[in-house]
Amino acid sequence: MILKLAFATFLSAVFIAQCKADCQIADAGLEEAILQNPRLHGPANSQSVRDLRSLRDAAFTLRAYGRHDDCERLLANIRELIAGPPMGSLGDNDEDEAEKQTSASEPKVQRGAALGTRGNRDAKPLIQISELAPGLRSDEIVGAEVRSSDDKIVGEVRNIVFGTRDGRDYVIVASGGFFTAGKDSLVVPLKLMKVSQDRSSFYLLVTKEAVTAIPVMADQQYNWLTDEKWRARNDQLFKQP
Secondary structure (H helix, E strand, O other), X not given: OHHHHHHHHHHHHHHHHHXXXXXXXXXXXXXXXXXXXXXXXXXXXXXXXXXXXXXXXXXXXXXXXXXXXXXXXXXXXXXXXXXXXXXXXXXXXXHHHHHHHHHHOOOOOOOOOOEOOOOOOOOOOOEEHXXXXXXXXXXXXXXXXXXXXXXXXEEEEEEEEXXXXXXXXXXXXXXXXXXXXXXXXXXXXXXXXXXXXOOOXXXXXXXXXXXXXXXXXXXXXXXXXHOHHHHXXXXXXXXOO
8 A cells, every 4th residue: 555655656656747747838938049049139129028928928828727738839839930931921911801710809798887786895995006016917907807987897908108297107008998009099188097806897077978979099109298288188088077
């Protein structure tokens, strides 16, 4: 019996060691490969680098769930993308097919209509962003849902602008609940938002009806950051009536 237990322990140790040896993202040298590839340098290629790092993060997720084979395959794909032709030249130019694939990722449920849980008897008070302790991390807000003051879905946070010259920080909200970079984004002053105590939902100070009248982001290049008049008008619309 002792020998059997010892052998079983040995096999378990071997199996665990083998699993740990699978999909070693830290040893893959992806960051080094990106830095050493001149085709991935410069602002023109920043989107390709972001995409590669997003794929790397997906590999971490697969590994965390024990999908080591899938993780290894994804690592191999990342290596091929780094070493292969410019990423911007890949894919096809079929706009209809691209639109079809994009629409497939849109939510099938009508967003912005269903009420949340603010009306529940046990609902806890919302917190001002400035009152959070410890402070808010970027990974806690990017991708989080944003609701109106009457607890209806407005959209999802897709980006944050920190540290403008005048000290105003902004949250870029993809309106409608579909997480995309594009013309249907709202520019929300961070200080004019509240958050649930579990930090799962962020809230505007205005109603859903008021949000529909607020102009969307002026452009995708963020030139509105230097347009003081546009920002002043925009910020005023998010203040509590």
